[in-house]
Amino acid sequence: MLPDSSPRWALWAEFRPHLRHTLATQGLGLLMAACAFMADYPALFAAQASRPNIVFILADDLGYGDLGCYGQTKIRTPNLDRMAAEGMRFTQFYTGCPVCAPSRCTLMTGKHLGHATVRNNMQRGPGLEGQHRMEAGTVTVAQLLKKSGYATAIVGKWGLGMPEEQSSPLDFGFDHHYGYLCQGMAHTFYPPYLWRDNKQEPLAGNPPYTYGQKGPIEPTGQTYSADLMTEDALRWVRGHRDQPFFLYIASTIPHLSLQVPEDSLAEYRGKWPETPLTNSKHYSNHDTPRAAYAAMVTRLDRDVGRLLSLLKELKLDENTLVMFGSDNGAVFPLSGTDPEFFRSNGPLRGYKQQLWEGGIRTPFIARWPGKIKAGTTSDHIGAYWDVLPTLCELAGAPPPADIDGLSFLRCCSADPASSNTTTCIGNSTAKGDGRPSASATGRPCASR
């Protein structure tokens, strides 16, 4: 029923970046091992030195080419472009998987799909809310950061199980959750309720939603979920300004359905020729689908801008690492999306649900004023299972021994005073096993 489970695309085996990573490692191992010993680990990244806050923003089905700083020419993304200009833009960063739930699982657990507990999108049962649970005993980045003293929250889409199966965000290390637990319900931006800390909270004026319902989703309602989630994220940051915090914002933009409030749509309506969508099977119809897609991306960008402004206002700017990426590539033409018109995946081949680059390579931005050199680009090859060890290293929290990821913190640590030849080739100090984490090309990857 859902495109995520379409047999046309869904069969895949292993994940290429892991392969490339390892092949590169074997070829360059000696050189890199030598570099690792010689590299001076920057004091400013020393574990536990400053206990920085961490905000990880995950977009939903945003393509490699959807942001201005990645070549987008039709959709306005000024805040994310500025975030990149003030930080580091990665050109070869990979999601965990070409579809939602497993990609999020790799992000949470530091394990690639050969080892992850959730390896594909799968509803937990017919007509039931929620996806396949994570196994009991799974260790997440939220648990590790919480244990080391961080306040932890996820605002947005979870997609990794439900409370009755002990697989909610609160079961896996988050102090707070507000948003969707189920990816199915996230197909509407006007749901009848959102979840707050494992309790349903009704949203005023929104239509009902039934799992397995036939026909398209109601196009509008009164309460746009993304706005509420943004407000909740901002409120949570205000409430936790005085302690180290980890905030995972799992936005549901720009995933289908194409739904966006008028104040965002107005900017793009009439800008391009449109074919009204009238026959959507499982999502909502829209009169101006191109304008809607662009407006959604710009609204997400606006929300990122609000968060960055708040960090500045609270004087947390220089003690907060903000990362931004997408869960997988842009979706193939479906229910009004037009990835060819927008060049949503840039020059890359393929879409969401495919192992071509377009399905898995993500825009990825890391910003930390004073710590990450502004305006830099990195060709370091990283993937979402590298996020857990990276954040653990940052927080001084020991990561589990059985993860697959390697910390790329060193790649972000271009010394602002240094030349453009800073190398990030080094061993993973978080794991301490001497395995190199490096660019496949062997080129310096911190700044150019």
Added chain:
Amino acid sequence: MREQVKRDRNSTPELYNLARDPGETANVAQDNPGLAAKAAALMKAARSPSSEPQWNF
């Protein structure tokens, strides 16, 4: 990359030179049999069984 592994456990790996061919137009596996074999072995080795039967293949 290997596609359709669920249907064919021994499907042939595809290789692309992203530095020269970012759009993945030319499969270079035949020209690099050693690398392709290495990739296939690595892919097989990088899996553990899943408790979900549908994810074991």
